[in-house]
Amino acid sequence: MLLAVARATFLESLRDRVLYSIFLFALGMLLASAFLSSVPVGDRGSILKDFGLAGISFFGLCLSVFLGISLVSKEIERKSLYWLLVKPVSRHQLLVGKYLGLLALLLLDIQFMGALFLLQLRLSLGVWEFSLLTNVAFLFLKFSVLTAIAVAFSTFSTPTLSVLYTLVTYFIGNSTARFRAFAPEYGPGAAFAGELFYLLLPNFDNFDIRKEMLHRASLPAAQVLFTVVYALAYVFLALAVARFIFERREFN
Amino acid sequence: MESATAAPPATSATPAIRIRELCKVFKDHWTRKKKLVLDKVSVDVRPGEIFGFIGPNGAGKSTTLKIMTGLLFPTSGQVEVLGRPIAEKEIRQRIGFLPESPQFYTYLTGAETLSLVGEIFGLPRAEIRRRTDELLGLVRLHDARDLALRKYSKGMIQRIGLAQALVNSPEVVILDEPMSDLDPIGRREILDMLSALKAQGKTVFFSTHILYDVESRCDRFALLVKGRIRYVGTVADAVARWGSVENAFMDKVREADAESPPDPSAGR
Incomplete structure (x- = not known):
């Protein structure tokens, strides 16, 4: 039942041309390497890596936010959930099934972009940079969390507001660690806010391993395990909140 | 109102759908006033019948159907389908539902x-x-x-x-305005399908604006005006008393308007 809903969500979104992002990414990478052809190989490699990871991050963000929102709030607005809600599927099964369908799509999208990224680097630099796959996998974890957060927001707000809330969470989540570090300089109130944000919001810095990966081929197992558990915990929490609201929600 | 408050004659079978004293108050936002959309709606639908649910725009038909199917929660009162609350998954296994548009x-x-x-x-x-x-x-x-x-x-x-x-x-089929958006041929086809479902022993409950369809296909119907049931009974009884379902409709709407003038904000 869960898989039926997941498959339908996956197919619906796939056919809705969301994977055009892959082509845009490929185009961006091609243009970047064309512009960089006169730059020395060492600098070119570093720029292309940053550019590629930023590209995957950007399209992952778009996919998480816009599909995460279309999953629930747009469907409520369009009333395309009504017929399914009356079927013998519980509301939380519907929610989790849809999330899983979207996750499959996110995985497919990031896999394709990751493969294109490696191929492009191979063509430009002449080496396979397989260690970068760890960065790509961490980006997938990051956007799994963000998609769950988008789903949670979309259970109680309009599509536009859900997009706004999710983007705000994303940008704050990218700087909670820095905010926490600097906040005490601005007084005890700011320090408290810094701690609160750090505790409540996901710290997306945990998924950014560009610096760590600059000078090594792999990450310590403990760090990988911590990040996976951290992501799972946030996904679980966000979906639990989404379930709590969704089960009490009326559909007028 | 004589037929409105009286429960339908008791039958040995459990009603396919049992709506009891259903009330729904909408609270849009904390700044806006509350609005009573359904006021003690009670209807029993018998197994194996085609039951029509009619009323003017904003009478509360869709709200009733949404509560019947679990999309909305009642403020008070109960709905049972096949003797059990609709919230139970086992009951949803035995019903079919077509939403409006x-x-x-x-x-x-x-x-x-x-x-x-x-x-x-x-x-x-x-x-x-x-x-x-x-x-x-x-x-x-x-x-x-x-x-x-x-x-x-x-x-x-x-x-x-x-x-x-x-x-x-499904044993019970609930349809919200199934004939809307259809041309006369499509409408006729859907009506024939509803008759075929009845012939298979299924219970059909549908809301509609098309009074002729109620008169030609339904065994019984309920008329909802301004959130209250104004008539529940057989089509034959209504035709015998008013000459047609349309006359019954107009008479009861006038009666309701006389009680209180029409609410221009009604639109649900």
């Missing part, structure tokens, strides 16, 4: 839509294929089985909507 997944095909429903109901794969073929034939969409629903016309959407409500061979 239904929206489905537009990129799925007709056959995929019915398969999805079959999988949700836990039907075996072979049974899903058989039911999909059978129902697509029944609603004359066999040729459009592999066409995405976004390419369907309004009438085709309504027909696939009826098909998805029947995948599980």
